[in-house]
Amino acid sequence: MNFHSSSSVAHSLLDxxxxxxxxxxxxxxxxxxxxWLRPRCDALGRNGSWRDVLSEAGMSVDGMLYFDxxxxxxxxxxxRRLDTRCRCASDLAKDEASLLQTIALLQRVRGDAAIELLNDWLPESAxxxxxxxxxWFAIALLDAGLVIQVRSRCVTYMH
Incomplete structure (x- = not known):
């Protein structure tokens, strides 16, 4: 067995x-x-508005339109149906991680990497x-002072 860490391959939170x-x-x-997907959180016992979440974070009206x-x-x-968690969950679903990573890449003007992520997730026509x-949403987040980090981690592969 040969253990090594490959630094030439970009590993991400999606792993x-x-x-x-x-x-x-x-x-x-x-x-x-x-x-947006589940306005009612049974665990928290209350309704919520995605508009309130974004507005409290300083998002512009245009930014909220882009999000919607x-x-x-x-x-x-x-x-397929989007893989997301309830508002009270602390872990990330794969689609949530994909969206966050796509936003982060676009905030850093890394469109090619964002396209690769979207190609794995959506039909080519979309x-x-x-x-x-x-x-547009990523830029609106930046305007509101919300910077999404490109998350990466090293993974050791065995072959």
């Missing part, structure tokens, strides 16, 4: 969605996504439209 806890900016996006458009596109275009909307 293990529960590997890390969300920071404040990521948690804001997660809360908005989870509230993004969520509508994702719900309609994804190969990628261009979703990419534009995610880019």
């Amino acid at each position: 293990d969605p529960s590997a890390s806890r969300a920071d404040e900016a990521e948690q804001t996006v997660l809360n908005a996504v989870r509230t 458009l993004l969520m509508r596109f994702l719900r309609r275009c994804a190969y 990628v261009s439209g979703v990419l534009k909307i995610v880019r």
Whole structure:
């Protein structure tokens, strides 16, 4: 057996969605996504509004429009139902990690890497439209002072 760490391959949070806890900016996006998809949280016993989540974080009206458009596109275009958690969950679902990573990449003007992520998640015909909307939302997040981190970690492979 040969153990080594490959530094030439980019490893990401997507390898293990529960590997890390969300920071404040990521948690804001997660809360908005989870509230958009499930406005009622049975565990918390209350209703919620994704608009309130984003507004409290300083998001502009345009940013909230981009977010709503993004969520509508994702719900309609994804190969399958979106994998998300309840608002009270602390771990990340794979689709949540993919969305956060896509936003982070676009905030750093790494469009090619973001396209690769979207290609693994969405039909080819939807990628261009979703990419534009995610880019607008990513910029609106930056304008609100919410920077999403590109999460990566080293993975040791055995062969």
